[in-house]
Amino acid sequence: MSMRPLTVIGFDADDTLWQNEQYYRLTEESFKELLAEFAEGEHVSQRLLEAEKRNLQHYGFGIKGFTLSMIETALEITEGRVSSQVVGEILSIGRDLLGHPVETMPHARETLEALAGDYFLVLITKGDLFDQERKLAQSGLGDYFDAVEIVSDKTATTYRRIFGKTGHAPERAMMVGNSLKSDIVPAIAAGSWGVFVPHELTWVVEHVDKPAEAPRFREIADLAGLIPLIDTIGQ
Missing domain, CATH: 3.40.50.1000 (HAD superfamily/HAD-like)
Incomplete structure (x- = not known):
C-alpha cells in the first residue's frame, strides 16, 4: 500500500x-401543513431556510438544529401566536425524523x-x-x-x-x-x-x-x- x-x-x-435529504423534505412538508393557516407553503419554506442559515453557527448541522429552526420560524411567521399544540407537533415530527429508517x-x-x-x-x-x-x-x-x-x-x-x-x-x-x-x-x-x-x-x-x-x-x-x-x- x-x-x-x-x-x-x-x-x-x-x-x-x-x-437522508428526502426525510428532511417530507418533514418540511408536514411543517408547512402545520402553518398553512398562517402562510403559503413557499413562504414557510423560504423563512425556514433563512432560519437554518442563521442558526448553523449556533446549532451546527443536523436534526436538532433543524427542529429548533422550525420552532423559530413558526414563532416568526405567527408573530408569537403559534399554539403550544403546534409547537408540540413540530417537536413530534422532529423526533420522527430522528427515528427514520x-x-x-x-x-x-x-x-x-x-x-x-x-x-x-x-x-x-x-x-x-x-x-x-x-x-x-x-x-x-x-x-x-x-x-x-x-x-x-x-x-x-x-x-x-x-x-x-x-x-x-x-x-x-x-x-x-x-x-x-x-x-x-x-x-x-x-x-x-x-x-x-x-x-x-x-x-x-x-x-x-x-x-x-x-x-x-x-x-x-x-x-x-x-x-x-x-x-x-x-x-
Whole structure:
C-alpha cells in the first residue's frame, strides 16, 4: 500500500452511503401543513431556510438544529401566536425524523466490501453525533471502515487533519461524496482527490459550482463507478 498513489478513501455518509435529504423534505412538508393557516407553503419554506442559515453557527448541522429552526420560524411567521399544540407537533415530527429508517444507497455495500482491506477507509460526516452514530449502526456498513470522523464542518483543514491521522499525506487520499461544497471542493483544496456522486436531492446550502478545471476533480453517476475510476488513478 505504501507505494500506491492512492491509499486512503474517505466517504461522506448522508446521501452518499444512505438516504437522508428526502426525510428532511417530507418533514418540511408536514411543517408547512402545520402553518398553512398562517402562510403559503413557499413562504414557510423560504423563512425556514433563512432560519437554518442563521442558526448553523449556533446549532451546527443536523436534526436538532433543524427542529429548533422550525420552532423559530413558526414563532416568526405567527408573530408569537403559534399554539403550544403546534409547537408540540413540530417537536413530534422532529423526533420522527430522528427515528427514520436507514436506507442505503445503491452499490454502497458492495463498493465498500470490495475496497475494505486494500485501502484505509474513513467515514467523514457532519451533523449530530448521536444521530450519525445511530444511522451508521443501522446501516450495517460500520465494519468496513477503519476510522469514523463525525465533525462540525468540513474544510480543507478538516481533511488535512483527518487524512494526516492515517499516516498518509492528503495527496494520497480521496474524498467521495454528494456535496460539492462540503465533500469535494475542500478535499481538493487539501490536495486530495474529490469524487462527486450527485444526488437528486441536495440541500441548497450545499450548492457551489463544480471545480471542473481542477485536475483532481472527478464525477461518477453512482457508487458503481468508483472502483473503475480508482483503477484509472493507479494502484
